[in-house]
Amino acid sequence: MSLLSANAPVVDQRSYVFRAQTQEIKERGGNQTNGIDFFITQERIIFLDTQPILSPAVLDHLINNDRKLPPEYSLPHTYVEMQSLQMAAFLFTVCHAVLLVQDWFTDLNLYRFLQTAEMLKPSTPSPSHELSGGPGSEEGSEYYPNITVFLQNKARREDFCPRNLKKMHTVIDKLMLHSHLKYKGTLSMLDCNIFPGLSNDFLESEVNLFLLPVMENDVEENLVRAGTGGISLFSLLPGYKGHPSFQSLVGKLRSQILSMSRPQLSHTILTEKNWFHYAARIWDGVKKSSALSEYSRLLS
Numbered sequence: 001m002s003l004l005s006a007n008a009p010v011v012d013q014r015s016y017v018f019r020a021q022t023q024e025i026k027e028r029g030g031n032q033t034n035g036i037d038f039f040i041t042q043e044r045i046i047f048l049d050t051q052p053i054l055s056p057a058v059l060d061h062l063i064n065n066d067r068k069l070p071p072e073y074s075l076p077h078t079y080v081e082m083q084s085l086q087m088a089a090f091l092f093t094v095c096h097a098v099l100l101v102q103d104w105f106t107d108l109n110l111y112r113f114l115q116t117a118e119m120l121k122p123s124t125p126s127p128s129h130e131l132s133g134g135p136g137s138e139e140g141s142e143y144y145p146n147i148t149v150f151l152q153n154k155a156r157r158e159d160f161c162p163r164n165l166k167k168m169h170t171v172i173d174k175l176m177l178h179s180h181l182k183y184k185g186t187l188s189m190l191d192c193n194i195f196p197g198l199s200n201d202f203l204e205s206e207v208n209l210f211l212l213p214v215m216e217n218d219v220e221e222n223l224v225r226a227g228t229g230g231i232s233l234f235s236l237l238p239g240y241k242g243h244p245s246f247q248s249l250v251g252k253l254r255s256q257i258l259s260m261s262r263p264q265l266s267h268t269i270l271t272e273k274n275w276f277h278y279a280a281r282i283w284d285g286v287k288k289s290s291a292l293s294e295y296s297r298l299l300s
Contacts, residue, residue, distance in 0.1 A: 001099075004254050005039055005047040009215060009247045018049045031057045036087065040272060045258065048095065053084040054113060078299045082292065088117035090286050092145055092181070093124055094279045096262040099150045105159070105168055111175045118144075118181060120291050122282060124265075146260055147181045148208040155211040157242035162195055165211075166203060173205040183207050186260050192252040194244060210253050215246045 002016035003009060013020040017039045021032045033051045040046050051058060059080045061067075073079040091098050102110070124143045149172055152159050159165070176183045187208040190200055243249070264270070270278060286292065 001047055001049040003250050004257060005041050005045070009250060018047075029057055030061065031055055036090075043258070044272065046272065046275065048091065050087050050091070053088065054081060054109070055084075058083075072293070072296065074300055078296065081299065082296050084113070085117050085120060085295070086286050086292065088113070089121045089289075089292070090279075090283055092117060092121045093143070093282050093286075094265065094275070095145045096265075097146045097148055097186075097257060097260055099148050099257075101150050101153050103152070103154050105152055106171065108175075114176075114181065115179065116295075118179060120289065120295060122285050122289060124282075142180065143265065144180050144182055146186045146208070147183050148187050148210065148257070149176075149183060150210055150212075152211050154214045155243075156213075159211055160194075160243040162198060162202065165189070165195075165209075169203050169205060169207050169209060172207045172209060176207070187256050192256075194249070194252070210249075210256075211243075212249055212253070213241070213243055213246050 002018045002020070006017045007015070018037060019032055021030075025032055031052050033049055035051060037049045038046055039049075059077055062069075062076050062080065069076060069079050073082070100110070100114075159168075172183070184205070184207050187210060188206060189195070189210055190198060190203065190206070195202075244252075265275070266278060268274070
């Protein structure tokens with residue numbers, strides 16, 4: 001999220017606007033972000049970074065630190081799941097684009113979670129229909145964000161194989177078939193010329209999927225390679241990886257994210273301050289949601 005908002009991969013991670021995991025947190029299997037952090041760029045774009053959803057690290061911290069559960073929750077894992085659902089429902093209501101980050105392909109529980117969060121999301125009529133007929137005036141007038149399925153944050157070389165990429169798109173499209181979330185038509189890896197020779201109709205059902213390889217410093221890697229076997233032209237050239245560099249792909253992803261259409265969230269134009277008050281009202285509504293309370297009761 002730092003790389004999409006304000007920082008470059010070559011910058012020291014300690015200066016990122018969203019703090020990266022420290023070595024200590026990695027060693028104990030913890031999570032860096034707690035709750036939701038936000039940052040506003042110079043282009044007046046608001047980025048939100050959340051703690052991991054359905055995370056064992058959050059559950060482990062809750063149990064081992066003897067934190068008292070709210071009175072409405074009797075079990076810690078129920079509380080962690082409801083906390084994740086509340087955050088997802090909140091993001092689906094106040095964001096134009098939601099990025100789902102995974103380090104593998106793929107977890108079926110994630111799609112069940114998305115369907116549940118979509119079901120429990122606060123009702124918000126689309127701004128284009130508010131003035132004409134109000135809530136419920138037209139079927140499908142409910143507001144939904146553009147949702148980008150951001151898979152394989154640490155993608156391997158074989159994930160960039162066109163055949164495997166096509167399978168990923170097919171799987172996601174079938175799993176999200178009955179969802180109202182806008183998971184298609186707003187982001188394309190084919191438009192980035194990452195796969196030369198592939199036609200735009202290669203993916204019959206292209207979803208908002210983007211792959212990023214492991215982040216690495218290409219300059220340092222080349223210097224190490226040059227020092228091991230003497231300096232030559234080939235040792236100074238980057239090795240074949242089967243995909244563009246991490247920095248190049250992040251740039252392409254950022255340009256597509258920032259160029260997405262951003263429809264109004266309400267019938268009035270929201271400034272940063274007004275959006276914050278709007279988001280606060282939505283969060284208060286999520287916390288008091290009868291649908292979420294009833295779902296929590298069923299889990300218990």
